[in-house]
Amino acid sequence: MFRPYETEPYFDEMLKNNEPKPHYKSFCNKLMEFSENELQQKNDAAQSNFLKQGITFTVYGAEGGTERTMPFDFVPIIITHDHWRTIENGMKQRVEALNLFLHDIYHEQQILKAGIIPATLVDHNPHYYKEVIGAKIPLDNHIFLAGIDLIRDDHGTYRVLEDNLRNPSGISYVYKNRAIMKQVYPEFFSNYTLHTFDHQLSTMREALLAHRPMSLQPTQEPHAVLLTAGIYNSAYYDHVFLAKQLNISLVEGRDLIVKDCFVYMKTIRGLERVDIIYRRIDDDFLDPAVFREDSLLGVPHILEAYKAGNVAILNAVGNAVADDKAMYAYVPDMIRFYLNEEPIIQNVKTYMLSDPPQRKWVLEHIHELVIKNVGASGGYDMLIGPHASEEEIEVFRKKITENPNQYIAQPTIKLSRAPVYQNNHFYPCHVDLRVFVMKGNETNVLLGGLSRVALKEGSLIVNSSQGGGAKDTWVLKEEDQHVK
Amino acid sequence: MLSRVAGSLFWMARYSERTAANTHIIHTQFVQMLEESGLDTTYLEDWTVILNVCGSSKEFFDTYDKLSVRNLSHYLLYSKENFNSLIHTISSIRENARMTRDIIPHALWEEWNEFYLSLKDDPQSPIFSLLEINRFLEKINHTSLTSTGIINTLMSRDEGYHFLKIGRWIERAEKTMIILNELLQKKEHEIRKCTATYSLQLTQTLEDFSKKHRICNTDSVLNYLIKDATCTHSLSYCIQHMKQSISVLEQNNNNCRLSPLLQELQAIQQAISSVDIATMSIEQQKICIGSFLTHCIMLGSVFSKAYYLDESFPTYEFQ
Numbered sequence: 001m002f003r004p005y006e007t008e009p010y011f012d013e014m015l016k017n018n019e020p021k022p023h024y025k026s027f028c029n030k031l032m033e034f035s036e037n038e039l040q041q042k043n044d045a046a047q048s049n050f051l052k053q054g055i056t057f058t059v060y061g062a063e064g065g066t067e068r069t070m071p072f073d074f075v076p077i078i079i080t081h082d083h084w085r086t087i088e089n090g091m092k093q094r095v096e097a098l099n100l101f102l103h104d105i106y107h108e109q110q111i112l113k114a115g116i117i118p119a120t121l122v123d124h125n126p127h128y129y130k131e132v133i134g135a136k137i138p139l140d141n142h143i144f145l146a147g148i149d150l151i152r153d154d155h156g157t158y159r160v161l162e163d164n165l166r167n168p169s170g171i172s173y174v175y176k177n178r179a180i181m182k183q184v185y186p187e188f189f190s191n192y193t194l195h196t197f198d199h200q201l202s203t204m205r206e207a208l209l210a211h212r213p214m215s216l217q218p219t220q221e222p223h224a225v226l227l228t229a230g231i232y233n234s235a236y237y238d239h240v241f242l243a244k245q246l247n248i249s250l251v252e253g254r255d256l257i258v259k260d261c262f263v264y265m266k267t268i269r270g271l272e273r274v275d276i277i278y279r280r281i282d283d284d285f286l287d288p289a290v291f292r293e294d295s296l297l298g299v300p301h302i303l304e305a306y307k308a309g310n311v312a313i314l315n316a317v318g319n320a321v322a323d324d325k326a327m328y329a330y331v332p333d334m335i336r337f338y339l340n341e342e343p344i345i346q347n348v349k350t351y352m353l354s355d356p357p358q359r360k361w362v363l364e365h366i367h368e369l370v371i372k373n374v375g376a377s378g379g380y381d382m383l384i385g386p387h388a389s390e391e392e393i394e395v396f397r398k399k400i401t402e403n404p405n406q407y408i409a410q411p412t413i414k415l416s417r418a419p420v421y422q423n424n425h426f427y428p429c430h431v432d433l434r435v436f437v438m439k440g441n442e443t444n445v446l447l448g449g450l451s452r453v454a455l456k457e458g459s460l461i462v463n464s465s466q467g468g469g470a471k472d473t474w475v476l477k478e479e480d481q482h483v484k
Numbered sequence: 485m486l487s488r489v490a491g492s493l494f495w496m497a498r499y500s501e502r503t504a505a506n507t508h509i510i511h512t513q514f515v516q517m518l519e520e521s522g523l524d525t526t527y528l529e530d531w532t533v534i535l536n537v538c539g540s541s542k543e544f545f546d547t548y549d550k551l552s553v554r555n556l557s558h559y560l561l562y563s564k565e566n567f568n569s570l571i572h573t574i575s576s577i578r579e580n581a582r583m584t585r586d587i588i589p590h591a592l593w594e595e596w597n598e599f600y601l602s603l604k605d606d607p608q609s610p611i612f613s614l615l616e617i618n619r620f621l622e623k624i625n626h627t628s629l630t631s632t633g634i635i636n637t638l639m640s641r642d643e644g645y646h647f648l649k650i651g652r653w654i655e656r657a658e659k660t661m662i663i664l665n666e667l668l669q670k671k672e673h674e675i676r677k678c679t680a681t682y683s684l685q686l687t688q689t690l691e692d693f694s695k696k697h698r699i700c701n702t703d704s705v706l707n708y709l710i711k712d713a714t715c716t717h718s719l720s721y722c723i724q725h726m727k728q729s730i731s732v733l734e735q736n737n738n739n740c741r742l743s744p745l746l747q748e749l750q751a752i753q754q755a756i757s758s759v760d761i762a763t764m765s766i767e768q769q770k771i772c773i774g775s776f777l778t779h780c781i782m783l784g785s786v787f788s789k790a791y792y793l794d795e796s797f798p799t800y801e802f803q
Contacts, residue, residue, distance in 0.1 A: 268791040
């Protein structure tokens, strides 16, 4: 059964001074009414539901089959109304600035000319594609869907940990986590009034269809598709879910063909023109005639059609230059430069190892810091100083010295924790929150987002490929409802 | 609809029908086997027919040293080398269902996914006791019937539904002809003795036939399985329903792309109506069934070309 635990030195989402916080009280009262047996049964029902429905992700190279479910934990992350407003405003501001930045560096490059961001960081970035410099894209919008990862520090302050502007995945889990929660744990919802996200996918569809390519006649309805890498892609379930919800065809590269600078899909009745492609494959694989020629996932000459304004590709080509871990450090400066505002949600302090004084300091304090490869994701090529062995630290010292531009350092944040129930007992685990931002004619934030949890006790890595799980995220509709 | 997706639906239906038919055939034969001595020559002949209907007897005898329950059940149920083993066809259904998850009802995907996972998780598989094999076959039969019910109940009658249906009719027509073709390869006195009832048992039509006919001999059964437009496993029924589905798909448009397909269907229907089994010798019947079987095999390929289901056929036209 659930018993309050020692929360110090971390910020805990649910507890304060061994007591549930006001907005968790009703949940905790309900929790106490369940027997161990009941909780176990419910937990088993929830996990098997994910498997039965095939809500899985693929782990490459995993032994004994490649499909796994993301473990689900039923204790939700509850966000109060005021906190959510701050997050929402902060995310809109951040995505707005990132979009202006992307547009700027592929056109006038004012931010580089003003010396706000070192030009080398853009010019030498392997994801800065000269092939799309000057390309005119619908709505001048590079970011149709962003996934911004937030954490809370030991004071409970939200901070941005990472921006994902390429192919952020996980929206399907937001919906499925809520559906399973309603199906298996309906009792916990009593006394809460939550923001529902039932209608938000229609907002996403509107945003998608707003990206009309320039050559499309005003009277014509755009024809949109979702481009997937196929059933073996780790996020295939996400692709199926979105295609179904957005009511668009789920296509693979081999289903598309470019003829005379237009993109067509191969149907049972011949070729049908495609106007908008929400692609879920990376830039490198998009067009074998321009990028990786060994790509079997992409469509030859699709970039020509894109640059001619005959097809919209979402997210835009070349976004990765703005979401690597080195550029991340400059996002607050982008907000100040483009919007003339102060960032509403702050970054985690980041040290640039290309700068000799900062590098020297980092190498001296490496035991206290987190080191990250600027181009890696998913928790790979990363050192968590306080948890690392001397050998691991030496490996990273060498990597930094040999290739300082490739790494950044951050202080070890005391990530907030929340209780989880796994293997018949409760224990606290570190959590983060991926917030999804959709941008078409307007910018909207998906209410709630995906709460990810590092299920291994003490672990800081929440990524599903490395043993992370997910929780439902509740956004309260009224600030004072929990007082009642 | 995307050609690739239509192709997946078509093949999903064909594998579903193949799974259901092979499950029934294997079950029928295992039950029949209980009354037969392993020394009886008909035992060997019957199993050769079953192996050719559900796989290949040559492949079986090349791989295994003797006819035993263990070897037969391994080849027909679990073999990864036999592309028509039940494990293989079930896995193909699930793979095609996974490719078309955005089209098919969620419940249909769940039904096959859950069944597939239950097979993967079963620590005892493969199983070789007759009792366990029987349970396994019943489970497959139950899943097949449930999935057919889901399609009929939940799917809107749009393109996806008709591709599933056409896949089923083609597979079924072909299977009926394969069964008849194999049974007619037996010695003449054996054909006269048991082909009629056995072919009805294998095609799941014994009950229906018995209601409609008093005399059960080779001629009446062949006639029934070719011409009876109300028997759901007859060639006539499958071709007629396939034609109906194509006409819904095309809404009676005259599309020249479909000419070879429509001509093929027309040719089969004409052959069905002109055939007179009663006046034929056994040799002529063999030739007639062989010709229908060739037409059925052709039909799958002509249909795939008409709707661009075959990816190696890239001469796309603009819509």
